[in-house]
Amino acid sequence: MDTDMDSALARTIADSPVLGQLSDADRAHLLTYSREQAFGQGSPLFLRGQPAVAFYLVLSGTVGLTTAENGTCSNVLDIVGPGHLVGEEAVLDCGRHATGAFALVPVSAVAIQAEPFFAHLQDRFEVVQAMMAGAAARLRGLILEITELKLQSTTRRLAGYLVRLAGDRQGRVHIVLPCEKQFLAERLGMKPESLSRAFAKLRPQGVHSGRLDDVDIDDMEALRRFWQSSNDPWDD
Incomplete structure (x- = not known):
C-alpha cells in the first residue's frame, strides 16, 4: 500500500470503536498484517464453516451475514455497514465462521489476519474485551429483533428498522437503504411482496x-x- 493509502486506513482504524482503542504505534503495526480488499456485489468475504483466519473492518458498502450453506447470499440475518467489524466473533474463539458474509453492494474492507492480531494483542486485553463486548451487543440486538419478528406485524417491523436506520435525526428525513429490497426483506423476516405491502401501509x-x-x-x-x-x- 502507498503512504497515502496507509494514512487513510490508519485514520479509519483510529475511528473504529474497537480498534481505535489501540495506540498509534499498535495501529501502525496492525497495518503490517492487514490489507484493503474490494468485493463486488454478491462476492463472499468468507463462507459459513470456513476456518476463521481473518476478520474484516468494513470501510464502505454493506455486508450481509447469512446462514446459507450453499455459498450464496440468502437468508440474511444481519446487515453491517461502514465502521463495523465482521467475523470477529469466530476469530475470538479460533473457530469457524458460524455465518457467511457477502457484499450486498460493492464493498471495501480491511482484512485483518487473526494469528498475528492475537500475537500482537497478548498484553492488550482491553481491546479483546471490546471485541467481545461488540460481539455480545450484536447478539443482544439480534435476539431483540428476533423477538420483534415473532411479536410484530411486517409493518411495525419495517417501521422499527427505518427508525433505527435514521438514528437520532429529526423532522423530515431522507434515507438510502443499505441494500436491495430483496435482502432487506430477508433481514426483516418477510417476503419481498410483504415488504412492498408494508411500505404501502x-x-x-x-x-x-x-x-x-x-x-x-x-x-x-x-x-x-x-x-x-x-x-x-394493521394485520399482515
Whole structure:
C-alpha cells in the first residue's frame, strides 16, 4: 500500500470503536498484517464453516451475514455497514465462521489476519474485551429483533428498522437503504411482496419509498410514535 493509502486506513482504524482503542504505534503495526480488499456485489468475504483466519473492518458498502450453506447470499440475518467489524466473533474463539458474509453492494474492507492480531494483542486485553463486548451487543440486538419478528406485524417491523436506520435525526428525513429490497426483506423476516405491502401501509405515516433504495419520511417523530405504540391497526 502507498503512504497515502496507509494514512487513510490508519485514520479509519483510529475511528473504529474497537480498534481505535489501540495506540498509534499498535495501529501502525496492525497495518503490517492487514490489507484493503474490494468485493463486488454478491462476492463472499468468507463462507459459513470456513476456518476463521481473518476478520474484516468494513470501510464502505454493506455486508450481509447469512446462514446459507450453499455459498450464496440468502437468508440474511444481519446487515453491517461502514465502521463495523465482521467475523470477529469466530476469530475470538479460533473457530469457524458460524455465518457467511457477502457484499450486498460493492464493498471495501480491511482484512485483518487473526494469528498475528492475537500475537500482537497478548498484553492488550482491553481491546479483546471490546471485541467481545461488540460481539455480545450484536447478539443482544439480534435476539431483540428476533423477538420483534415473532411479536410484530411486517409493518411495525419495517417501521422499527427505518427508525433505527435514521438514528437520532429529526423532522423530515431522507434515507438510502443499505441494500436491495430483496435482502432487506430477508433481514426483516418477510417476503419481498410483504415488504412492498408494508411500505404501502406506512404511507399514512408519511413514509414514501421510491422504486430503488430511497425512502423519504415526512416526520421522524410521528414514525417513532407509531412504532412505539402498543396498538397496531394493521394485520399482515
